[in-house]
Amino acid sequence: MLIAALPPVAKQQGSPRIVAPMVPMGANVGEPNNKVMQTAILKDALKALKEIDVPGKVINLPYEYKAKI
Amino acid sequence: MKLTVIEGLQSEIYVPITPPPVFTPFTKELKDCTVALVTAAGVHLKSQKPFNLAGDFTFREIPGDTPSSELMVTHGGYDNTDVNRDINCMFPIDRLRELAAEGFIKSIAPVNIGFMGGGGNVKKFQEETGPAIAEILKKEGVDVAVLTAG
Numbered sequence: 728m729l730i731a732a733l734p735p736v737a738k739q740q741g742s743p744r745i746v747a748p749m750v751p752m753g754a755n756v757g758e759p760n761n762k763v764m765q766t767a768i769l770k771d772a773l774k775a776l777k778e779i780d781v782p783g784k785v786i787n788l789p790y791e792y793k794a795k796i
Numbered sequence: 797m798k799l800t801v802i803e804g805l806q807s808e809i810y811v812p813i814t815p816p817p818v819f820t821p822f823t824k825e826l827k828d829c830t831v832a833l834v835t836a837a838g839v840h841l842k843s844q845k846p847f848n849l850a851g852d853f854t855f856r857e858i859p860g861d862t863p864s865s866e867l868m869v870t871h872g873g874y875d876n877t878d879v880n881r882d883i884n885c886m887f888p889i890d891r892l893r894e895l896a897a898e899g900f901i902k903s904i905a906p907v908n909i910g911f912m913g914g915g916g917n918v919k920k921f922q923e924e925t926g927p928a929i930a931e932i933l934k935k936e937g938v939d940v941a942v943l944t945a946g
Contacts, residue, residue, distance in 0.1 A: 731946045740946070742946075743820075744819075751875075751878075752874045753874040753878050753885075753886065754878040755885070756886060758878075759878045759881040760882045766894065769888050774826070776940065782818075782819035794875070794878055
């Protein structure tokens with residue numbers, strides 16, 4: 728299961744299972760020190776193992792973090 | 797619409813062909829699964845040799861009980877600011893241990909993997925690094941690999 732910040736790239740590379748929160752590259756599992764968001768993204772990524780039944784399917788996750796960098 | 801077709805015409809821009817995905821059906825329950833973290837984000841132990849920023853197809857083994865304070869990143873291909881603040885935003889080792897403690901998964905893998913993606917020798921990654929990592933995870937009885945990259 729791949730947690731991707733750039734899902735079109737992940738798909739193009741042939742990843743079999745992709746989840747995509749709305750995050751910048753470098754914080755794929757969510758905001759730094761935001762335990763609630765990181766746990767939710769990781770849990771949803773694991774749950775998606777059951778939901779993705781065709782290779783290359785992307786599931787968008789409803790979590791957003793915009794880096795102030 | 798009629799397409800104009802010219803024999804032998806090639807794009808000047810290299811467009812990689814999507815390889816066929818390797819897909820293994822998931823049949824177990826999450827609570828019975830050993831889960832490994834695998835990242836292309838350049839994560840390694842502070843005591844391990846850093847990656848070569850010019851391109852590196854080697855990987856580092858990260859024990860599942862490693863304190864997150866002993867991890868660091870060597871990767872020139874993305875902004876490291878966030879991951880330097882909190883390694884969990886690319887390598888959620890603390891979060892995964894918490895999920896094991898609450899019984900959401902069975903356990904974190906004894907061995908987890910860091911390597912430096914974003915280019916380098918793709919052929920080596922595909923033919924040597926990838927299979928070597930898969931072999932380790934298989935040997936350690938890992939059911940699921942969660943990857944962060946891209």
